[in-house]
Amino acid sequence: MIVADELRKGFGRHEVIDGLSFRVPEGSAFALIGANGAGKTTTLKILMNILQPSGGHATVLGTDSKRLSAKEFHRIGYVSENQQMPLALTIGEYLDYLRPFYQRWDRSLELSLLREFGLPTNRRIGALSHGMRMKVALAAALPFHPDLLVLDEPFNGLDALVRDELMESMMDLAGQMTILISSHDLSEIDSFASDVAFVDHGRLLFQESMDTLMRRFREIQITLEGEAVVPKIVPSEWMNLKAMGSVVSFVDTRFAESTMSGRLSPYWSQIERVETKPLTLRAIFTTLARASRAQHRLNSEVSR
Amino acid sequence: MILHIMWKDLRLLWRVVVLVGSVQAALTLMLFHIDHSATSKNPYGLLLQLILFVAFLGRAVLIVLCVQQDAIPGANQDWLTRPISRTDLLLAKISFVMLFVQGPVFLSDCLQAVANGAPISLSLAASFARTIFITLIVTLPFIAFGAITENLTQAIAGAVIFFLALAGGQMLFVGLNEGRRILEVSPTTLTGLDWITDAIRLITALAAVAVVLAVQYFRRKTQFSRIVLAFGAVLCFAPRLLPWNAAYALQQHVTPSRTGGSAVAYASTRHVSQDKVPRE
Numbered sequence A: 001m002i003v004a005d006e007l008r009k010g011f012g013r014h015e016v017i018d019g020l021s022f023r024v025p026e027g028s029a030f031a032l033i034g035a036n037g038a039g040k041t042t043t044l045k046i047l048m049n050i051l052q053p054s055g056g057h058a059t060v061l062g063t064d065s066k067r068l069s070a071k072e073f074h075r076i077g078y079v080s081e082n083q084q085m086p087l088a089l090t091i092g093e094y095l096d097y098l099r100p101f102y103q104r105w106d107r108s109l110e111l112s113l114l115r116e117f118g119l120p121t122n123r124r125i126g127a128l129s130h131g132m133r134m135k136v137a138l139a140a141a142l143p144f145h146p147d148l149l150v151l152d153e154p155f156n157g158l159d160a161l162v163r164d165e166l167m168e169s170m171m172d173l174a175g176q177m178t179i180l181i182s183s184h185d186l187s188e189i190d191s192f193a194s195d196v197a198f199v200d201h202g203r204l205l206f207q208e209s210m211d212t213l214m215r216r217f218r219e220i221q222i223t224l225e226g227e228a229v230v231p232k233i234v235p236s237e238w239m240n241l242k243a244m245g246s247v248v249s250f251v252d253t254r255f256a257e258s259t260m261s262g263r264l265s266p267y268w269s270q271i272e273r274v275e276t277k278p279l280t281l282r283a284i285f286t287t288l289a290r291a292s293r294a295q296h297r298l299n300s301e302v303s304r
Numbered sequence B: 001m002i003l004h005i006m007w008k009d010l011r012l013l014w015r016v017v018v019l020v021g022s023v024q025a026a027l028t029l030m031l032f033h034i035d036h037s038a039t040s041k042n043p044y045g046l047l048l049q050l051i052l053f054v055a056f057l058g059r060a061v062l063i064v065l066c067v068q069q070d071a072i073p074g075a076n077q078d079w080l081t082r083p084i085s086r087t088d089l090l091l092a093k094i095s096f097v098m099l100f101v102q103g104p105v106f107l108s109d110c111l112q113a114v115a116n117g118a119p120i121s122l123s124l125a126a127s128f129a130r131t132i133f134i135t136l137i138v139t140l141p142f143i144a145f146g147a148i149t150e151n152l153t154q155a156i157a158g159a160v161i162f163f164l165a166l167a168g169g170q171m172l173f174v175g176l177n178e179g180r181r182i183l184e185v186s187p188t189t190l191t192g193l194d195w196i197t198d199a200i201r202l203i204t205a206l207a208a209v210a211v212v213l214a215v216q217y218f219r220r221k222t223q224f225s226r227i228v229l230a231f232g233a234v235l236c237f238a239p240r241l242l243p244w245n246a247a248y249a250l251q252q253h254v255t256p257s258r259t260g261g262s263a264v265a266y267a268s269t270r271h272v273s274q275d276k277v278p279r280e
Helices: A040-047 A091-101 A107-117 A130-139 A160-173 A210-216 A257-264 A281-303 B002-033 B046-068 B086-115 B120-147 B152-177 B194-218 B222-241 B244-254
Strands: A002-011 A014-024 A029-033 A055-060 A076-080 A148-152 A178-183 A195-200 A203-209 A218-224 A238-244 A247-252 A271-278
Touching: A002 A040, A014 A040, A014 A055, A014 A195, A029 A040, A029 A281, A040 A055, A040 A148, A040 A178, A076 A130, A091 A107, A091 A130, A091 B002, A107 A130, A107 A160, A130 A160, A160 A178, A195 A210, A195 A281, A203 A210, A210 A281, A238 A281, A247 A281, A257 A271, B002 B046, B002 B086, B046 B086, B046 B120, B046 B152, B086 B120, B086 B194, B120 B152, B120 B194, B120 B222, B152 B222, B194 B222, B194 B244
Parallel strands: A014 A203, A029 A178, A029 A195, A076 A148, A148 A178
Antiparallel strands: A002 A014, A002 A055, A195 A203, A218 A247, A218 A271, A238 A247
16 A cells, blocks of 8 residues: 655755655554654655655555655545644535545535534634644545545644544544554554554664564563672663562563573573563553664764 | 635635725726826825735735645645645636736726726727736736745745845945946836847746746745746846847847848938028
């Protein structure tokens, strides 16, 4: 559905995207995650032909992203947190304006979305709160049954209630169309995302299915017979290593039940107990973001 | 979809359209009441100048606002990810401007001409010619200016920068030129060659506008377009420095029958006696 190959984009001297590659499978709910400033929004804007990449190549629905035109936008719904809609129009006027542009516009779906989101058609868009505007954007991106729905930070700045409503809609939509969603707020995404790509400083750290990701990340807690000591050299896949009393804890990013004891024994000999806990997507993200930040700090110190 | 987009713009801008139309109507009435003969005095004095300025400014603002309803620069506009044909969008903007900005001016010209006793066909033809001329030298450049700015604040800032740069450039030129007479300013003004400089300016402006509109609506390269428009504006002032002999050479070059000039016959008359020839 979407293939990004070595995408690059710089603003002045600052390289926002630095050789980013990933694939969004058809029918997936693909989450592009990363900290603020990681390059997620820029990536989506390149994919939507809003910005031009300074290098690399991407295809969306089989078309070069630089050539996306009205023909392809019949099949793409796009919702962004900063979307500028005509503020002086009412919700009804705005939908009246959009309807004739789409051959597949479904009036009954439009009405049911308006009902579901509680959107009054006679209210001016400019008079709506941020959350309500996001609902309008979503209500205007779905009635034409898009094959691809692109959501750029849709939950930003929303209160819990609106967030839950949007989340429910997302869960209903997952499976009906391909969804590409960017977010740094992951507590919601893990309930419906099928695939995840982690972007950091414009680079892809990994891309995999949620199932694989959840399986390979574990928080490990080892209770030793004596005082716990953190070895100076540990495998690079162990992150966030901490020792407190007789307990050592870390996040294993290559967890496998069968090999666990064999991988621990070279570092700690008198192991009393080993506990493993699955991580939420949010915890995985935090671990990776911290590790990446530490690595960057180290790199900049070395270069200095 | 052209009419559909135009109708949406009218919904958004009808207040400005009414305001600009009202100023134009007031201006039409004032111009009608003025006796245009050279001997009479303008009864409205400065008020007429003010209304003329307000009418021009209003039209400029309306043109820019219309284009900016679907702004080209920026990365957050809703229309960018909608199945809206760029050609339709451009034609919708031009149609809106022709109908709601140029339309009232055309009507005003026509009514004045008819009210002053001109035949309807002649009034229509003259108003139409003037509309085309204004469209080429004012309206289209303003549409291009609207296409390189995202909002009214940016447009005002752009206009201020443009006029400051223009004034600064002119002062610099005058300062450098003073005493040395490197270049003569406006040597063809008020001569038969004036049309050459006007034509060069018009062609330059139209070329710049065409490039800007094409690049903005079909490529969205705002920085490039801004440079082209600024460069085009500077080039529009350059023909004022065209030496008269170069202008004359150009005129000769574009004259259809360069070699076959009309013959001038001269014959001395027998009716004038030698006595009447003035003596030195």
